[in-house]
Amino acid sequence: MTGLREMKKQRTRDALIRAAHELFVSQGYDATTVDQIAAAVQVSQRTFFRYFSNKEEVALAPQQLMLAHFLDVFRGRPSDEAPLESLRGALDEAWADLESTIEAILPIELHMRMWELTQNTPALLGAALLQSQANQDLLTEELARRCGLDPEGDPRPRVLVAAFVGVTDAAVRAWAHLGHESSAAARRITMSHLDQLQPALCGSWDCQDGRPEDVSTRSPC
Amino acid sequence: MTGLREMKKQRTRDALIRAAHELFVSQGYDATTVDQIAAAVQVSQRTFFRYFSNKEEVALAPQQLMLAHFLDVFRGRPSDEAPLESLRGALDEAWADLESTIEAILPIELHMRMWELTQNTPALLGAALLQSQANQDLLTEELARRCGLDPEGDPRPRVLVAAFVGVTDAAVRAWAHLGHESSAAARRITMSHLDQLQPALCGSWDCQDGRPEDVSTRSPC
DNA sequence: TGTCAATTGGCAGACACTGACATTATTGTC
DNA sequence: GACAATAATGTCAGTGTCTGCCAATTGACA
Numbered sequence: 001m002t003g004l005r006e007m008k009k010q011r012t013r014d015a016l017i018r019a020a021h022e023l024f025v026s027q028g029y030d031a032t033t034v035d036q037i038a039a040a041v042q043v044s045q046r047t048f049f050r051y052f053s054n055k056e057e058v059a060l061a062p063q064q065l066m067l068a069h070f071l072d073v074f075r076g077r078p079s080d081e082a083p084l085e086s087l088r089g090a091l092d093e094a095w096a097d098l099e100s101t102i103e104a105i106l107p108i109e110l111h112m113r114m115w116e117l118t119q120n121t122p123a124l125l126g127a128a129l130l131q132s133q134a135n136q137d138l139l140t141e142e143l144a145r146r147c148g149l150d151p152e153g154d155p156r157p158r159v160l161v162a163a164f165v166g167v168t169d170a171a172v173r174a175w176a177h178l179g180h181e182s183s184a185a186a187r188r189i190t191m192s193h194l195d196q197l198q199p200a201l202c203g204s205w206d207c208q209d210g211r212p213e214d215v216s217t218r219s220p221c
Numbered sequence: 222m223t224g225l226r227e228m229k230k231q232r233t234r235d236a237l238i239r240a241a242h243e244l245f246v247s248q249g250y251d252a253t254t255v256d257q258i259a260a261a262v263q264v265s266q267r268t269f270f271r272y273f274s275n276k277e278e279v280a281l282a283p284q285q286l287m288l289a290h291f292l293d294v295f296r297g298r299p300s301d302e303a304p305l306e307s308l309r310g311a312l313d314e315a316w317a318d319l320e321s322t323i324e325a326i327l328p329i330e331l332h333m334r335m336w337e338l339t340q341n342t343p344a345l346l347g348a349a350l351l352q353s354q355a356n357q358d359l360l361t362e363e364l365a366r367r368c369g370l371d372p373e374g375d376p377r378p379r380v381l382v383a384a385f386v387g388v389t390d391a392a393v394r395a396w397a398h399l400g401h402e403s404s405a406a407a408r409r410i411t412m413s414h415l416d417q418l419q420p421a422l423c424g425s426w427d428c429q430d431g432r433p434e435d436v437s438t439r440s441p442c
Numbered sequence: 443t444g445t446c447a448a449t450t451g452g453c454a455g456a457c458a459c460t461g462a463c464a465t466t467a468t469t470g471t472c
Numbered sequence: 473g474a475c476a477a478t479a480a481t482g483t484c485a486g487t488g489t490c491t492g493c494c495a496a497t498t499g500a501c502a
Contacts, residue, residue, distance in 0.1 A: 005468055005479075033457065044482050049459065084422065126347035129354065133346070136391070158391050159417040166387020170357070170379050177373075189376075196380040201305065202423035226448070226499055254488065265451050270490065 013051050014105055015041045020058045021106060025113045029059065029121045056127035059118065062102055062111050063128060067135045069101050070094040074139065079146050083157075087139075087164045088194050095187045112183050119176035129169070136165045163201075167193050234272050235326055236262045241279045242327060246334045250280065250342045277348035280339065283323055283332050284349060288356045290322050291315040295360065300367050304378075308360075308385045309415050316408045333404050340397035350390070357386045384422075388414050 019040035023032040034055055038048045052058040074090035081089070094101075102111050118124045140161045144151035151157060171193035175186045240261035244253040255276055259269045273279040295311035302310070315322075323332050339345040361382045365372035372378060392414035396407045 003469075008468090009480080034459085035457085045458090046460090046483075047481055050480080053459090055458070122351060125354070126351040129350035130343060130347040133350065133394075155392075155395070155414050155417050156421045158395060159388050159414055160421045162387040162391035162414075163384035163418060163422060164387075166383040166385075166390075167380050169387075170383035171376075173354075174376070174379060193376050193380055193383075196376050197384060198422055200377050200381045201384060201419055224500070229499090230449085255490090256488085266489095267452075267491090268450060271450080274490090276489070 012041065012043065012047075016043070016048060016051055017058055017061050017105055021110050021114050024059060025110060025117060029117060029124055056124060059114065059124055060128055060131055062106060062114070063118070063131060065101055065105070066094065066098070067131065069097060071135065071138055071142070073097075075142060083143055083147070083160055084164065084197070086143075087161070088191075091168065091194070092191065095190070098183060098187075108183060112186070115172075115186075116176045116179070119173055132165060132169055136161055139165070163197065164194070167197055233262065233264065233268075237264070237269060237272055238279055238282050238326055242331050242335050245280060246331060246338060250338060250345055277345060280335065280345055281349055281352055283327060283335070284339075284352060286322060286326070287315065287319070288352065290318060292356065292359055292363070294318075296363060304364055304368070304381055305385065305418070308364075308382070309412075312389065312415070313412065316411070319404060319408075329404060333407070336393075336407075337397045337400070340394055353386060353390055357382055360386070384418065385415070388418055 016037060020032070020037045023036055023040065034048055035045055037058070038045045048058075052061075070090060073093045074086060077086040077090055099108055102108055106114075118128055140158050141151050143161060144154065144157040147157065149157055168190055171190040172186065174193070175181055175189045178185075237258060241253070241258045244257055244261065255269055256266055258279070259266045269279075273282075291311060294314045295307060298307040298311055320329055323329055327335075339349055361379050362372050364382060365375065365378040368378065370378055389411055392411040393407065395414070396402055396410045399406070
């Protein structure tokens, strides 16, 4: 399957992603037209839409790669691990593989700038949330399978994954809000937010050490 | 400010929402054009876009109303209440006011059908998630204010709200996935999901009674 | 009644996206 | 190496969303 045809397709796809990202980051997402992206790769507009079903897809392609990788890593986690620990661990592993996963297509620097832009561009953020939600469904299914629960009937895997994804998404938004921060900062912020999940829900907010307390004895704020 | 001009504007806006919803529900969202909606109210397309900045906005107008009402109710909650309890309680109150909030513009029946359609229409779901996230930011700010915390620096309000919103969104998706259920069912499913939040994160999945246990002693799945 | 300001309609145009068909390039085969 | 089968691409026309611009209409208020 390494014929000339496949290689050319792969090269065109990569070139489109690359050109699109450079244009998006330098001019903004809305200000960049599909015609510009196609022209930069010397390809017709019609061909662009054969590779990507819409303008958002080319912008979120690297994110899609990350999500797929994260899901793979999660599947490889030991099944005797606590669910939340598996999710957190898988995310940490995926972050560690960030460079090798992304650098094959784009410079990390460009990817992070694009990610920040995504969080500040409504059209893109909406699409990203949609993508994140599709991933959420897959995660829920996998978690339920792992624990031998019914993903449709039992709400608990769905609830846990929803909380997990909600918090990681919020962490990324908080990161982007700071502006021009590194990927290391993104990782650190995401992980520290996750570490607040159990204490915030199960413990008092007076203690910051992450040790959960009995809910019935907690103070209000 | 109850001049004839204001009344006419209000009536046009309501008529547009009503006509749009009926068309969306009967033909589908994508299959309905803005021209059709405008024609149904005997108004030009240009006028439609003066009332709603895009096609999604008219579809999500009732949702926007609900979110605003929920935020209002949350602000009215006693400040000595535990944060998660305030969120849960405010949501329950907002659900109770559903009819009086919505019926002024639309039949509840139509609203619920539209809501279900929203969850199954990617373009709409993306916009809805965006809307939900904007609301999430406001909630976080309000919660931080209430507890005297810094909404930028302290991640805990953000984390708690993210988990809360993530779970309610997931609950709605689970509801819509069942198909043609009542609003009472939506309320019940949402609340039961919220009740799983603390146990799912802090307790073992072997007990379903909602009583959190010490994390260190829980069993894996 | 007449002026002022807000609302609306109509029009042209940019841009995202799609279907149909002709053209070109690659592959496997003789 | 020529040749048919197949896949990728280009071109073109068209639909639908959304915007800027200007003229016409309508309500507010003296």
